[in-house]
Amino acid sequence: GEDVEQSLFLSVREGDSSVINCTYTDSSSTYLYWYKQEPGAGLQLLTYIFSNMDMKQDQRLTVLLNKKDKHLSLRIADTQTGDSAIYFCAVFRTGFQKLVFGTGTRLLVSP
């Protein structure tokens, strides 16, 4: 079945850029999502990219997609302590209706 992998942990300093990586196996994935989970909270939809795009920018967030390598990344510019959270990559294939998630990357931003 579909497999989505992420590194478990990333630590950066406030003001630096963060890059969270994700790889997936299903080349038929149509939409790829990033969700954020803050401590004690639910999953917040951050952004998504359609599979025929290779980049999408939304304020401090940049999503890069390398469809050939099945690699997705989320770059957060000027990372703030409020960005500390778990970030989940999820892939969706139209017609299959379920999101397939990675294990989540815990981002820790230190002052």
Added chain:
Amino acid sequence: EAGVTQFPSHSVIEKGQTVTLRCDPISGHDNLYWYRRVMGKEIKFLLHFVKESKQDESGMPNNRFLAERTGGTYSTLKVQPAELEDSGVYFCASSHDLVKGEQFFGPGTRLTVL
């Protein structure tokens, strides 16, 4: 517009007991999903409702889990009898878009089975 709500936020029960989780989707969203995250692992799909019909329940772990969505509004997920391995966070999501799959999640119910 109110988001997806779930009740309770936490539940602690003993092995063998029954627990019922509730999810209220965003108004007007025909699609409702249940997911589960166990012990810090990935979030896994359990099932998908379209209105009151189960569209896909391929992720349901076993027959101790029963999901319903009578009337096509809120949904319940009952675990009976609960086992230790059922502990985790149960998320509900809703969507109105089957093409993009944009799903909006609730805060989750943390279930602890002792």
